[in-house]
Amino acid sequence: MSEHLGLTLIDTHAGGDVSRIVTGGIAPLPGNTVRAQMEYLQTHADGLRQLLLFEPYGIPEMSVDLIVPACHPEAAAGYIIMEVMGYPIYSGSNTICTATALLKSGIVPMHEGEQTFKLESPAGLVNIRAQNKNGQVESITIQGLPTYIAAHRQQVTVEGLGKVTYSIAYSGGFYALVDAAELGFELTLEEEALLAATAHKIVEALRALRDDHHPDLGHVGPLPFLHFMGPEEKSGHRTVSRSATYVHPGVICRSTTGTGTAARLALMAYENRLQVGDELETVSLRNTRFVGTCTGFSDTGTYAGVESTITGKAQLLARSEIIVDPKEPLLKDRDFLSLLSPSVVG
Incomplete structure (x- = not known):
């Protein structure tokens, strides 16, 4: 021994x-x-x-x-x-x-x-x-953490892509939110490598342009994440949308991520498309799913925040x-x- x-x-x-x-x-x-x-x-x-x-x-x-x-x-x-x-x-x-x-x-x-x-x-x-x-x-x-929108539908010039429209959410980390269809994506598994490469270009451009701070936590590091948003299908209190989250060069998460789902809820609330009790079911490239539920609204410093829960299953x-x-x-x-x-x- x-x-x-x-x-x-x-x-x-x-x-x-x-x-x-x-x-x-x-x-x-x-x-x-x-x-x-x-x-x-x-x-x-x-x-x-x-x-x-x-x-x-x-x-x-x-x-x-x-x-x-x-x-x-x-x-x-x-x-x-x-x-x-x-x-x-x-x-x-x-x-x-x-x-x-x-x-x-x-x-x-x-x-x-x-x-x-x-x-x-x-x-x-x-x-x-x-x-x-x-x-x-x-x-x-x-x-989830109180989530808010720090920038809504602004534009950044990205090499090889031209002007890209984005929003910025905070949900435990700062997220760039972009419309997948506006960039020519259908959010299929075959697009995974190109999604990662595209997200990397956008994130690098945003890091050069912005340096967002949380109103309570201060500087929490440069923008790390990007969330591609697919079309939304609404049925009653639940909206279903394909999604893909970029976290690192070459890496698209297998899931839609809990913080990515919460960031989407914040955007829906900012655009007056979310009420307490409404749900967002995000669907990944591999068809795995998380469900986010709006549980209330609060103020995060100078921003209107969204409170939520995320439901999933681990194996x-x-x-x-x-x-x-x-x-x-x-x-x-x-x-x-x-x-x-x-x-x-x-």
Whole structure:
């Protein structure tokens, strides 16, 4: 028997987006809030994120959610989101996956039927409502962040595309919202690579043009995301629309994303097309779906905000352990090694 450094994992997906949930192996992090602990990782131990998202252990298309003890007394657990673009303070699909993994692992004891609890994200407390049946998590409904429109139907000149009309929403990160049909897209899976390339050009042009700040949180980084909006079909209180979300060069999310769906709700509200109780069902290139529901309206600084919930389902893919060799030549950064707890392997 020999001692090694290891992390215990539960791999999940929601709508096709894989989230790797780290359930053990990390020592307590400094900071009296989950946000402060996230900032510690970001500044002093970013090698952990790189370890889990890049070769030989991971791929950039995944996300990672590190379970940490909650700092807030009302929360059952805390979680820190890590993606290839950095450290989002909130994410819908990651929250759905994290809540499911916590229930299935027993870290949060599962109860039959409807179950509610709270998690502490870097953005603050998040209300969770799970529907459980026969030991399975049938769905997770999460409370989204207050979302608002920072720019509406403005134009930017993009090389190779000309003038592109866009709106900007904040829903946990800043999103550019563009009409897919105006750019010649039908939002089919065959368009995925061209959608990613087009989105990258638009995002780069917007980053050169704008530097949006959240009225309460201040600067939260350059614009990272773009959401392609398909045609809307309305039936009663529900609108259905194909969608695609860009998050990183070459990467279109497998799901429509929870924050992307919330951004769409904010745009509908801004255009006076949304009432409390109305729903938006977004459909991805792979025909996976999230449902966003408008639950109210509020003020976010100088902006009119939309409150919403997002409902989706996560699937467990694997339970595993990563064995970390400090001498692994492909490690990008070893600044995190002091955080790993030793364990024993045969």
